[in-house]
Amino acid sequence: xxxxxxxxxxxxxxxxxxxxxxxxxxxxxxxxxxxxxxxxxxxxxxxxxxxxxxxxxxxxxxxxxxxxxxxxxxxxxxxxxxxxxxxxxxxxxxxx
Numbered sequence: 001x002x003x004x005x006x007x008x009x010x011x012x013x014x015x016x017x018x019x020x021x022x023x024x025x026x027x028x029x030x031x032x033x034x035x036x037x038x039x040x041x042x043x044x045x046x047x048x049x050x051x052x053x054x055x056x057x058x059x060x061x062x063x064x065x066x067x068x069x070x071x072x073x074x075x076x077x078x079x080x081x082x083x084x085x086x087x088x089x090x091x092x093x094x095x096x
Contacts (some may be wrong), residue, residue, distance in 0.1 A: 004074055006032040009081035012048040021052055034058045072089055
């Protein structure tokens with residue numbers, strides 16, 4: 001049985017982000033990435049976007065719509081990679 005893990009982030013821009021996603025894939029988790037910001041064209045974003053099983057740009061969606069999508073994707077584990085910061089306090093997390 002596959003478990004679904006998802007990562008919510010304003011910026012998928014670092015080696016650390018990529019390592020977390022690779023580790024999830026290694027552990028046989030189906031990986032979803034929900035990008036809260038538009039594509040900034042960075043190398044890390046392009047790499048993660050091309051290698052993640054599911055990469056969704058939700059930057060233009062409302063918090064309600066993002067939460068509904070995450071629920072419909074049947075996510076078991078949701079990780080907010082931003083932590084609780086000025087840009088990281090996503091109201092989408094309030095639904096879980």
